[in-house]
Every structure is written in structure tokens, then in C-alpha cells.
Amino acid sequence: MKATINDVAKQAGVSIKTVSRVINNEASVRQLTREKVQRAVDELNYQPNLSARNLAGAKSYSIAYIYDNPNAYYIIDMQKGILSACKQQGFELLIHPCDSKSQGITEEVVNMVKQARIAGLILTPPLSEMPEFVKTLVDLDVKVVRILSGDVAPDDLSPCVMVNDRDAAQTITQHLIDLGHKDIGFLAGDAVHMSTIERYKGYRRALKASNIEFNKALVIEGSYSFDSGVSGAKELMSVQTANPRPTAIFSCNDEIAAGALFAARLMNISIPEQLSIVGFENSPFSRQTWPKLTTADQPNNQIAEDAAMLLISQIRKQKNPITISQYVPKLIVRDSTAQCEKL
């Protein structure tokens, strides 16, 4: 029923070792032989048995995705991308949810890596932002690829896939500026997350580039949640004598933006006529609010696939130098932003 390497060998008229060489893309196989084998592989629809490979070889064909992120949409997207790379490359994916704040997290992961003979790991924030943790893992005999917020890798511990939130935030802020907004509020996400910091930097940079004076009172600390968006927007929009009331709000993600939208409704502020609001992430959230959110699209699926491919090529020692690929989320203009009406 299912073809084995033996069947292929017979069909191609070579030894199983030669078949093994072909499917592992090793050198020192004549072109002619390689084609012969490849044909047999195709005819029999042969796929190597992962268990046997893992057992026999020194190498491992398993990678793991370790996550701790309250945002389920993010994880599902990532997972899908990684899975897609694994399928293409004949790798197996282990999923490991965990709690980054727990005491024994490092030991837990180290054990897992040893036990399951994991060849590589994919780390997303906040795990990818924990240097100690990453260092411990890299010192083990396991490849690591991190997905991080920023434009350059913070160190050379491992290859990284960078998501340039800063440039994206600048672009999206610029979009508001282009619409005539000058008093732009900033609703921050969790301050410990790099993404918040980067998005803040982009916001500042855009203001500076347009010679708009930065007003600290328009920056509200918070967290990546709907609630935070509600309270932050309320604070921003309540009448204050000293500060101008903002005509636009930059929210660090779509959830916050949804909260801000909600608060605006409570305060009878019409969106986008009286107030423009932007989100970040292009999560399903942003299409479910009314009006739909202008946001920055982060192709998580693609980012994850890219990261997994990078990891696998590292494992295969296809010695491409430590590549850093970079993504810049793209502006998506929807219905929550409009020309500034204030004169």
C-alpha cells in the first residue's frame, strides 16, 4: 500500500542507499541515476517515513513552535505558515504552548528539546524577546529562528525574521498626517513588548519628519486589550484645558483601536468625521468593527513560513549566512480615517 524506499530502489534498479542519497539531495549521484530514481519516486508517490528517518539518522526532522501569546489569531496564523513550510520540506511540527512568566520555563523547553530530539525552534514574542532564554537554547544543539519586532537583529545569537513595526508605524502615522491631522494621540500596548516600543518610535519619527511638535500628554500607556483602548481613548478625548483634543488616534493594535472606537461612540464622537482611528495588525477584529479599521497588515502567515524555511535551511546546513529577512507591514486604508476637519 504505502511505498517504501525498497520499492523505489527496485523500481529504479539501484540500491536503497542510492535512493536515500537522492531524496536527501546529497552530492555524488550521477545526474542520470538521480533522474531515474526521481522518476521512480514520482511514479510510486513515495514519501520517506519520518519515524524511520528520525530513528536511523543522526539528524532530526522535527521542529517545534513554542508560543505564549494571548492573541489566538496571531498564533493560528503563525502555526499555519509554519505547517506549510514543514509539509513542503518533509518536517514534522511539534506544538508547545507555554507560560513565559513561569519559573521553570527554560528547563521545561530544554527538556522538551532533548526528549523529542528537536532540530530547531521557532520563537515568537514574548519568548523571542527573552535573551537569557534564547541564549540557553542556542547553546544547546538546536537551531533557533526568532520572529522579532524591529529592523535589525538585537544580537547574533540566531537568525531572525524582523517585522519592521517602526517603518510601518511611521507610514500609518504619516497617513494621518497626510489627512491633515496634527494632534495625534498614541494608545500604547504593553510597554515591555518590543512591538510597542517600535511602533512608538515610528510614531515619533513621523511627527518629527513633518515638523509636528510632540506632545507627551497625547501618549497613553496601556496594554494590548480592548479595555485599554476604551479607557485610553476616554482619557485622550475628555476635555482638558491644557491640551488640544486629538483629531486622530494611533492604536498599537486592532483590539485597542476597537476599544477606542467603542469609547468614541460612548462619547458621541463620530468616526471618522470627528476622529480618525487607526489600528495595527489587520486581525479579523479590524474587519468586524464598524466602521472598519484602517490598519497595518502584517502577513503573519508568510512571515511564519519564511521563518520556518529559514530554520529548516539552517538545520540542513545549507550554509547561507545568517540571513535576516525583514517584513514591513503595509498600510490598509479602510473606513476609520478621514480628512481632519479642524481648521
Place this chain on the structure above:
Amino acid sequence: MKATINDVAKQAGVSIKTVSRVINNEASVRQLTREKVQRAVDELNYQPNLSARNLAGAKSYSIAYIYDNPNAYYIIDMQKGILSACKQQGFELLIHPCDSKSQGITEEVVNMVKQARIAGLILTPPLSEMPEFVKTLVDLDVKVVRILSGDVAPDDLSPCVMVNDRDAAQTITQHLIDLGHKDIGFLAGDAVHMSTIERYKGYRRALKASNIEFNKALVIEGSYSFDSGVSGAKELMSVQTANPRPTAIFSCNDEIAAGALFAARLMNISIPEQLSIVGFENSPFSRQTWPKLTTADQPNNQIAEDAAMLLISQIRKQKNPITISQYVPKLIVRDSTAQCEKL
């Protein structure tokens, strides 16, 4: 470094086959021997090698979770529960996202099962609600456990874990009735989903139990989305001469409820004073709205773990008859419901 079955055998002074018997919980091992081996296993912190097991044995130690559900929170929860069962039982989990509406879905899954030597599958809605699909899989040599909405299994194709949405919906509707509400709107989810149908039945049953006349005009068709909640609530709450304006709304899930909440705000209807709204699912959503939603808690994590355990025991042929376990989501009263003010 990592202990093998050989190490354990030596340490215990028995043959590897005996160790194998102990770890597989086979009969015909003397109690004394069993303890001796168990001690060695513990001392060496031995864990059987999955690849070797999969390769050597006729059995497989892999199960798969096949999903297609737009609700990421649901999937993450499920996945976590399944993963937990797998860890306990020494099984491996394959994750397979897919599109239930695609043409070749059945073939795709069948192939996967064959290729990866999957011993069992866990199916959640909407896949678990596709009889043809399930039948094809059951006819293969693979165990299936479905998670379904309802109180009894629709057939005896496979064991099921039932989530009794009907009783839960009745309870939650009763909660509204207890608060004095009589005109209770119903915002449906996708009509093709069993969960919508069951929740609707529970709603009807509660009305009947309290001798409240059913009013078809208060039932709005829709889908499981925020938008649907917004438009549905608008429709319900717009002034209609013929129908009483509802004082409470039953929403088929939290997203719909969040939408209804939003619409109410737009219409200057205060929650919960003028209108009570309930959700369903207890998703993170329900804690992020303001006011927080009264809802029905569905312990997805636990349900999934239960399903996985059931599946694994099936695979192990621990011939407990086809068990159907049932969960009834529990009412969680938060801030979106209050005494009816209408006299």
C-alpha cells in the same frame, strides 16, 4: 544521555521485552517484576522513543486534530486540551488546518491519515457535522472522536463528546426570564451550524417552560460575527409598531453579543438598564466588552482533553463501550444583564 529501553532492562535485570511489556501495560507480568521495572524507569527518567515505537509496532502513536473554524480562540483552546492529553498518554499530535468547503477535503484527509499512519482523529464543528466526511474516515482503519453540539449523538459512527448547548441556552434564557424579561430577542449564528440550532431550541424551551408566548419577529437570522450582532440588534431595537421592543437579547455567541452591545450604544440604549444582553462561549471577547458580558462558559480546554482521552482509550482498545460524555456550559453572570425595568 537519554535512557533507552536497554538501559532500563539492564538496570532492572530483565530483558527489554519485559520492559516493553511494562510500559505498554500488558498483562502477564508479575507484580514484583512490574515494580522492579517501574523503579528503573523512574530512576532513569525513561521515556519511550516515539519514532521507534511507530516504526516497530503495528500500532501508531499519532493522532491528528483536523480543524476548520474561523474562531481562533476556540481552536487554540481545543489544541491545548488535546496536547495535554497527548503528553499524558505519550501520543503525538498532528495539526491539520483545512477548508471544509473545499472540494477535495475528504481525499486530502484520507491521504494524510494513510501517509502519516494516524491512529485517530479529533473533529470539531463544522467538520464533525459532516456525516459523509465522518463516515469515510470511520470506514478507514482510524478511530474518530467528534465534538458536537447536542445532548445525544446523531449516529453511532463514532464516540462523541457532546456539548449540550440546548440546556445551557435554556438556563441562560431562564436567567433572563428570572430577571423579569418577557420580550427576549434572539440573534442567531450561522443557521447551518448545529450550535445555532441547539441554542435556538434551548431558547424556545425556556420560553415555553415559563409560558411566555413565542414571537417570531424577535428572532433574527445571522451569522457568528460582530457585524451580524450590530445589524441584528439594530433591527430588533428599531421601533416597530406591531412588535414589542425586546428588553433582553440572547446572542448565539459573544461576538454577536459584542456587536449587539455596540449597536445599543449607537442607539443610546443603556446596558444593562434598558436592555440586557447575553452572549455564549465565554471567549476572551466577553471580558473585554464594557459592560462585561453575561455568558455561558464552555470549558473547551477540558472538553478537548476529554475527547482526546476518549480517542486514545479507543485506540488502546480499552474496550469501554462507546462512551458519550456530555458537557453543559455554565451560566456566568456578569454585568450585561439586569432586572427588567418595563412594567
Place this chain on the structure above:
DNA sequence: TTATTAATTGACAGCGCTGTCATTTTTTTA
């Protein structure tokens, strides 16, 4: 007690593949 049966245990092959190393074939050099 001894013969018979049942319960335990172990020896060994083999799952499908890769690593090592010997063998064969091809290419290069003298």
C-alpha cells in the same frame, strides 16, 4: 511426588531508514 497446564519471561527478527566503509566505475594524470 510427578505430570500437566498456565503464567512469565526472553531470544531474535525486523520496521524503514541512514551512517560507515568497502567495492566498483569513471575520470584524470603520468
Place this chain on the structure above:
DNA sequence: TAAAAAAATGACAGCGCTGTCAATTAATAA
């Protein structure tokens, strides 16, 4: 052209475990 070097291929063991079946031991019957 023969000898040496390099490239290509194959034979075989073994990864860690389970299945089969034979060997041993304990329990029961005669």
C-alpha cells in the same frame, strides 16, 4: 596505455522498539 585518483554505488549494521514464538518458571492437577 597503464596507473593513480576521484567519483559513484552498494553491502551491511544498527537506530529503539514491538511482534512472534520458544524457553523457562510457577501453579495446579493427578
